[in-house]
Amino acid sequence: MNTRRDKRQRDASREIEITYEGLARVDGSARFSYGDMTSLASVSGPMEVRLAAEQASQATFEVFVRPISNVPATESKAFSSAIRAALLPSLILNRHPRTLIQLVVQALSFTRTQWKDVLIASMINAGSLALLNAGSIPMRGVICAVAVGRLPGAGLVIDPSEEECAYMDAGGSFAFIFAEEVGGSAENVWTSWRSKSGGFTEKDVFEARELARVAAQNVYNAIKTSVSWMGSAEPFELTSTAIRAHGEKTGGEDEDKMEIWCAHVFPMTSPPELSLVFLDVVEEFNVTVLMDNLAFSGIESLESSDSLPCQFIRFGFATPGHHPRITIMGSRRDKSEAAQYR
Amino acid sequence: MTTILPGEKVDAQHVNLKLGPGLLQISSNGPSKSAIIATRAGNLHHSANGSKWWIESNSRRYVPAPQESVIGVIVQRQGEGYRVDIGSAHSATLDGLAFESATKRNKPNLKVGCLVYARVSLAHKDMEPELECFDAQTRKAEGFGELKGGFVVKCSLKMCRDLLDPKHFLLPLLGGKFPLEAAVGMNGRVWVNAKEPKLIIAIARCIEVVDPDGGGMDLKALKTFLSTLDI
Numbered sequence: 001m002n003t004r005r006d007k008r009q010r011d012a013s014r015e016i017e018i019t020y021e022g023l024a025r026v027d028g029s030a031r032f033s034y035g036d037m038t039s040l041a042s043v044s045g046p047m048e049v050r051l052a053a054e055q056a057s058q059a060t061f062e063v064f065v066r067p068i069s070n071v072p073a074t075e076s077k078a079f080s081s082a083i084r085a086a087l088l089p090s091l092i093l094n095r096h097p098r099t100l101i102q103l104v105v106q107a108l109s110f111t112r113t114q115w116k117d118v119l120i121a122s123m124i125n126a127g128s129l130a131l132l133n134a135g136s137i138p139m140r141g142v143i144c145a146v147a148v149g150r151l152p153g154a155g156l157v158i159d160p161s162e163e164e165c166a167y168m169d170a171g172g173s174f175a176f177i178f179a180e181e182v183g184g185s186a187e188n189v190w191t192s193w194r195s196k197s198g199g200f201t202e203k204d205v206f207e208a209r210e211l212a213r214v215a216a217q218n219v220y221n222a223i224k225t226s227v228s229w230m231g232s233a234e235p236f237e238l239t240s241t242a243i244r245a246h247g248e249k250t251g252g253e254d255e256d257k258m259e260i261w262c263a264h265v266f267p268m269t270s271p272p273e274l275s276l277v278f279l280d281v282v283e284e285f286n287v288t289v290l291m292d293n294l295a296f297s298g299i300e301s302l303e304s305s306d307s308l309p310c311q312f313i314r315f316g317f318a319t320p321g322h323h324p325r326i327t328i329m330g331s332r333r334d335k336s337e338a339a340q341y342r
Numbered sequence: 343m344t345t346i347l348p349g350e351k352v353d354a355q356h357v358n359l360k361l362g363p364g365l366l367q368i369s370s371n372g373p374s375k376s377a378i379i380a381t382r383a384g385n386l387h388h389s390a391n392g393s394k395w396w397i398e399s400n401s402r403r404y405v406p407a408p409q410e411s412v413i414g415v416i417v418q419r420q421g422e423g424y425r426v427d428i429g430s431a432h433s434a435t436l437d438g439l440a441f442e443s444a445t446k447r448n449k450p451n452l453k454v455g456c457l458v459y460a461r462v463s464l465a466h467k468d469m470e471p472e473l474e475c476f477d478a479q480t481r482k483a484e485g486f487g488e489l490k491g492g493f494v495v496k497c498s499l500k501m502c503r504d505l506l507d508p509k510h511f512l513l514p515l516l517g518g519k520f521p522l523e524a525a526v527g528m529n530g531r532v533w534v535n536a537k538e539p540k541l542i543i544a545i546a547r548c549i550e551v552v553d554p555d556g557g558g559m560d561l562k563a564l565k566t567f568l569s570t571l572d573i
Contacts, residue, residue: 135401141349179349
């Protein structure tokens with residue numbers, strides 16, 4: 001059933017976009033978007049702390065939120081305390097006592113409605129990514145947040161758009177910690193669920209939480225994918241498609257990028273092999289192949305030649321009969337050439 | 343090599359298991375008494391026999407670890423020793439007697455702003471890091487001490503580790519073109535010196551472009567880049 005104006009399923013978020021900015025003078029930074037709702041976060045630390053904020057047994061974690069316009073005021077304070085509460089369970093602060101970990105989140109989008117939950121969710125995710133990018137702060141899990149809204153008549157929807165927010169009678173963000181330590185499924189660590197009219201029952205919250213949990217898993221998958229190209233030069237995604245290894249030879253082709261690559265699965269060989277042929281590739285580039293979100297970067301068995309505008313990859317599946325989800329990404333070694341092939 | 347995120351379990355088992363950066367042993371109440379989890383995002387590596395495990399990732403902030411060589415700037419003189427900025431959360435202390443052939447009467451005279459190449463002799467989360475400019479056993483300098491002249495380039499921690507790898511292409515390539523001196527600290531600072539300022543600038547630019555944090559140029563691209571420089 002499709003009841004949403006932007007043709008999304010009710011449990012689908014807008015397109016997730018992750019960029020590692022590499023901002024100067026900070027230790028880690030990242031940009032996260034749900035559609036056009038974008039936030040930029042930067043992290044510094046562990047660094048020297050003001051004497052007043054020093055804690056003898058753990059690091060001090062400060063969050064500052066900067067709005068897109070005007071000076072930070074009451075709303076920014078509310079946002080920063082929400083982000084801090086959501087991200088705190090993932091940090092292992094006692095490894096660096098008497099230090100400061102500072103997170104600065106800059107809103108890059110404007111919300112006209114009262115429901116700021118999508119913005120907060122994107123800020124939490126951006127903060128989480130910046131902490132991952134910094135790499136100097138030990139963490140026990142990854143926090144992913146997603147907003148849920150309740151529309152009268154239509155029910156619960158994930159990641160409500162600006163238009164849907166105007167009609168919502170209840171909503172909020174849910175933050176989950178993804179860590180195997182807590183036992184498989186993602187644990188809900190923070191929520192801002194509330195109702196403007198009509199109230200809500202315990203059942204409503206649980207239903208919204210379960211819906212959010214599934215959507216948060218997608219955010220986690222996107223984060224995991226992004227980490228594999230973190231630190232490599234100018235990443236771009238060639239294609240993201242699920243190739244199913246059926247009984248016979250299957251060809252997976254992406255309409256937009258058809259000239260760049262095509263993939264063939266040879267299940268007849270044992271173990272089955274996937275070979276990717278990159279056509280019209282003039283520049284050399286690093287290729288990362290993700291199978292079930294495990295990165296196989298570099299690819300030792302890469303058969304490529306520098307002179308020919310064609311690259312050929314062949315590798316075997318780990319387990320025959322298993323249908324992995326495959327993502328192929330490339331990062332061009334020369335930044336200036338990248339735009340040409342986008 | 344696999345990509346790993348914080349919180350993911352690592353199936354590391356060995357009678358003499360050693361955990362490196364980014365890994366943490368935790369005790370849980372489940373059926374397995376303890377588990378090993380990742381605490382940072384990066385690539386999981388292990389030694390051939392599976393006894394040593396670590397996570398390779400890049401970062402900019404230095405956290406001191408014992409026996410690592412670092413480049414520091416003297417920020418203060420205090421009585422018997424010095425306070426040194428090594429880029430970590432707390433400034434380190436360097437004793438005036440922790441130099442080769444230093445005695446109570448004959449101590450090196452370092453001024454505020456001087457550069458030192460030193461080894462971290464003590465690193466504990468609850469204490470300030472301590473440095474030494476000699477080998478405590480042999481009492482020889484072994485290359486440590488004040489760095490005179492030259493220039494300090496700041497880079498990411500991954501770049502520093504790469505430069506310390508004898509198989510890395512950058513320093514041998516530059517060394518083949520002109521004589522140079524370099525001291526690589528594990529704290530994201532590299533001291534370089536050459537005969538002419540333009541050579542020092544060239545080295546600094548090369549480190550900048552090869553740094554995985556700021557371009558990650560490879561050997562082929564670097565050679566083209568070097569040909570554009572007037573050296």
